[in-house]
Amino acid sequence: MTVKDVAKAAGVSVASVSRALNGHKNMAEDTRERILGVATRMRYMPNGAARSLITKRTHTIGAVLPDLHGEFFSELIRGMDSAARARGLHLLVSSSHGSASEAGDVLRTLRGRVDGLLIMSPHADADMLADNLPPGLPTVLMNTRVSGGNFPAISIDNYGGATAMMRHLVERGYRRIAFIAGPPNNFDADERLLGYRNALAELLPAQHEWVLPGNFSEESGYRAGMDIRANGALPQAIFAANDMMAIGCLFALGEQGINVPDDIALTGFDDIPIARYISPPLTTVRVRIADLGRRALEELAALIEQPDDDVAAPASLGVEIVVRRSCS
């Protein structure tokens, strides 16, 4: 069971067993093989806790996420996992922290269990992180803006995607463009809304903004679609802050006999898989979510290797417009 038992069985000291197992030089090749043989015969497996206590390495990185629902997080985890696996790291996921104190507890309990942290959390701000982050633990923020401390961060280019989509719509001749917003105080939602606003002001200074509330859920998109006529005239295009709301909106429009794209154009954001299967297929902003996870993990891994490297400037991930039939 322990390295001691193996040592006894092989007639050597624990140090030799450890050396044999960890492939140290300075060992007679035959004793190493003998020890390895004994170890496998005894089904010895080293204890990870003991090992990381002394080496201060867990080969595990912690992913602190707000939620696990939907394709966004599934893709994110997939991206992190693939990069982690390539480096021989494990992934410890922790999700759904209702409050800042709950999120803080999680950060603290991760001390000694992970080599670094990937954080995406609405509760993360400079103070909370300073209070709860184990000091010296490498950390990378994902889609999370922290004003105070300078943490490495990597985000999706929400702002750029939203302005690009607006440019696309304007080029296609649409003028009265409504926006279905995401939840307030959500990093992605805020950036996308800002992109809509600024692009509108710049490209169509004569138009008023037209923002409908939403919360990223299909159902809130449905409600927005049902309310669209409340103000009288229909917009020429609706830009939803994510695909699920666009889909909900599409159903609402269908129920009212409004045809997409003939009567109105509709676009989304994210390019989730469903987007290309609905009819009409949805024009949207493609986000390489898995890449976000992958790159965040890579940056973290680099930080773990070189802890005192300069903090890289916040990076943002490119996005692209994918044009489908929902917008003629």
Place this chain on the structure above:
Amino acid sequence: MTVKDVAKAAGVSVASVSRALNGHKNMAEDTRERILGVATRMRYMPNGAARSLITKRTHTIGAVLPDLHGEFFSELIRGMDSAARARGLHLLVSSSHGSASEAGDVLRTLRGRVDGLLIMSPHADADMLADNLPPGLPTVLMNTRVSGGNFPAISIDNYGGATAMMRHLVERGYRRIAFIAGPPNNFDADERLLGYRNALAELLPAQHEWVLPGNFSEESGYRAGMDIRANGALPQAIFAANDMMAIGCLFALGEQGINVPDDIALTGFDDIPIARYISPPLTTVRVRIADLGRRALEELAALIEQPDDDVAAPASLGVEIVVRRSCS
């Protein structure tokens, strides 16, 4: 940083600090509060590795999965996570083990890092598990059949779902029913195929089986759809072993001018979210994947509490047919 520093600062012994932190009885209430105060003021966070080395508890469970792609795994992880969180457990995910030896390595390195294991792996068989599973580590198998050792296991009722779908199709009057199979040697795929075969033999003894090869990918479903006419006449219905293949098949049929459901019925298995958004919406077998993860974790948690309880009989999760327009 360590419990020693806190003890020094508070003018007590390390034992008292530990007791204060872990809420032991037999402590003067005022010293406890003083110690706790010092600890938070110093931003002390206990080291998880040291703690689990002595307590033999990590409060972490390991999830060993074959892959992370797609909604199946995303739902599975979500289910496991929600049950884990409810019990104050963390989730360590490990995926994509190309070979049996690779999967075995993972199992071994998890020794001392987790309190229990949730395994879904095509490489898992009695020998492999006996060789690589840390002895005494509670383990629950998910959708994985292991002939030899008696492990607790919990699976989706693939067989029951497939026969139920066949019964549904026969009731609707379909007779010539083709089946698009999943990848060979895949647990779910095998069970579903067997369900198709047995139901056909029982319900429609006069009909020959009609099995098209596939591998659960959309593209393989597309190929199956393109080949469907190769033998001459069209079947009256196609039952795909999962939804993604059904969707691929739907596109292939569309390209050939074959209308679903007028010319041919089409059904799937899984009820992934996309299934209800395509047109026509897909009749399929609903599988509560998150429940699989949740229940597996609950069984594992029970096993961790009561290690020598009898092994529960392999459980299987109910499924239900959800009828949509793809099958008139």
Place this chain on the structure above:
DNA sequence: GAGCATGATGTAAACGTTTACATCGCTGCA
């Protein structure tokens, strides 16, 4: 043949906790 580098192996300390056991100071009672 003495001295010395070299390479293989052993000894023991260290990592940061928890906890069994020892100690100490009180209180209450005979």
Place this chain on the structure above:
DNA sequence: TGCAGCGATGTAAACGTTTACATCATGCTC
């Protein structure tokens, strides 16, 4: 006064590794 009992606190061992350092045998050089 002396002692049992008890509650609060301290001491030190234990968990299972890794690794700096010590030891030892060996062969080489002069």
